[in-house]
Amino acid sequence: MECELSQLKVGFVGAGNMAYAVAEGLLKSGDISADNVTVSAPSDRNLPRFQALGARVSHSNTEVACASRLLFIAVKPHLVPTVLGQISPHVTRQHVVVSVAAGVTLATLEELLPDGVGVVRLMPNLPCVLQEGALLLARGSGAGPGVESLLKRLLAPCGLVEAGPEGWIDAHTGMSGSGVAFVYLFAEALADGGVKMGIPAALAQRIAAQTLLGAGLMLRDCGKPASVLRAEVCTPGGTTIHGLHALEKGGVRAAVMSAVEAATERARELGRK
Ligand SMILES: NC(=O)c1ccc[n+]([C@@H]2O[C@H](COP(=O)([O-])OP(=O)(O)OC[C@H]3O[C@@H](n4cnc5c(N)ncnc54)[C@H](O)[C@@H]3O)[C@@H](O)[C@H]2O)c1
Numbered sequence: 130m131e132c133e134l135s136q137l138k139v140g141f142v143g144a145g146n147m148a149y150a151v152a153e154g155l156l157k158s159g160d161i162s163a164d165n166v167t168v169s170a171p172s173d174r175n176l177p178r179f180q181a182l183g184a185r186v187s188h189s190n191t192e193v194a195c196a197s198r199l200l201f202i203a204v205k206p207h208l209v210p211t212v213l214g215q216i217s218p219h220v221t222r223q224h225v226v227v228s229v230a231a232g233v234t235l236a237t238l239e240e241l242l243p244d245g246v247g248v249v250r251l252m253p254n255l256p257c258v259l260q261e262g263a264l265l266l267a268r269g270s271g272a273g274p275g276v277e278s279l280l281k282r283l284l285a286p287c288g289l290v291e292a293g294p295e296g297w298i299d300a301h302t303g304m305s306g307s308g309v310a311f312v313y314l315f316a317e318a319l320a321d322g323g324v325k326m327g328i329p330a331a332l333a334q335r336i337a338a339q340t341l342l343g344a345g346l347m348l349r350d351c352g353k354p355a356s357v358l359r360a361e362v363c364t365p366g367g368t369t370i371h372g373l374h375a376l377e378k379g380g381v382r383a384a385v386m387s388a389v390e391a392a393t394e395r396a397r398e399l400g401r402k
Pocket residue numbers: 142143144145146147148169170171172175190203204205206208211212229230231252253254255306
């Protein structure tokens with residue numbers, strides 16, 4: 130992908146939440162010019178917000194493929210073969226194709242595109258919309274280390290961007306892509322606990338959100354593992370250890386591990402379809 134970044138043409142096939150989060154991040158990097166970004170979706174429903182970013186929009190996936198060199202595939206997993214079938218005749222070795230579709234393997238992407246095209250799997254998560262995502266990418270054999278560096282640079286405004294072997298992508302999907310929803314479920318339960326103990330619901334929800342935010346920031350920024358931070362909250366014989374005992378009796382640790390395992394297995398299953 131030999132060109133000045135300010136000239137790099139970027140395309141998105143699919144105009145949903147993930148495409149928007151990634152597009153916004155790319156533009157925040159300051160390296161990509163909005164009028165070099167093109168986005169396609171079959172209906173107008175999601176397109177105005179991309180126009181508001183300054184991107185060009187289209188109903189034609191092939192138009193986007195022809196207009197871009199860095200091409201994100203951001204449709205639901207079952208639609209990936211259809212859209213790659215449409216764009217494949219227009220994709221060349223000058224393209225890099227980045228799929229965010231859960232489960233869809235590098236081998237499938239390579240099989241559906243012309244020989245030698247650089248392909249990458251990227252698994253973002255919803256907090257990318259607030260520049261606090263956790264993204265993991267894995268590149269196929271046609272995409273060199275330069276592609277990895279480029280994507281890390283362009284996606285940095287979306288949050289933490291790491292690279293790894295493809296075998297980690299489905300696990301990251303379970304732990305972080307889906308994991309965001311597990312945390313929301315915990316937030317609901319925490320607020321419900323507050324309501325049960327007499328706090329008004331709206332206030333309980335705000336307190337739950339701030340509790341998760343504060344705990345998350347400490348985990349990220351204090352340099353201490355979760356187990357140490359947890360121990361610091363526990364006064365011997367105090368309130369927290371009694372609450373933790375109740376959680377452990379409820380099997381919460383095993384339940385969360387099983388949730389990551391189930392979501393990972395589902396990603397693998399989607400990849401086999
Ligand atoms: N939502 C998440 O938290 C999340 C996280 C990580 C990865 N993903 C992956 O991102 C992908 C997109 O998910 P999303 O949540 O953005 O979905 P979404 O439903 O918000 O967006 C899908 C988009 O695809 C468009 N589309 C449908 N058919 C199309 C076609 N034939 N050609 C072009 N566009 C078409 C739709 O109009 C829509 O704009 C999925 O493959 C999913 O696995 C989602």
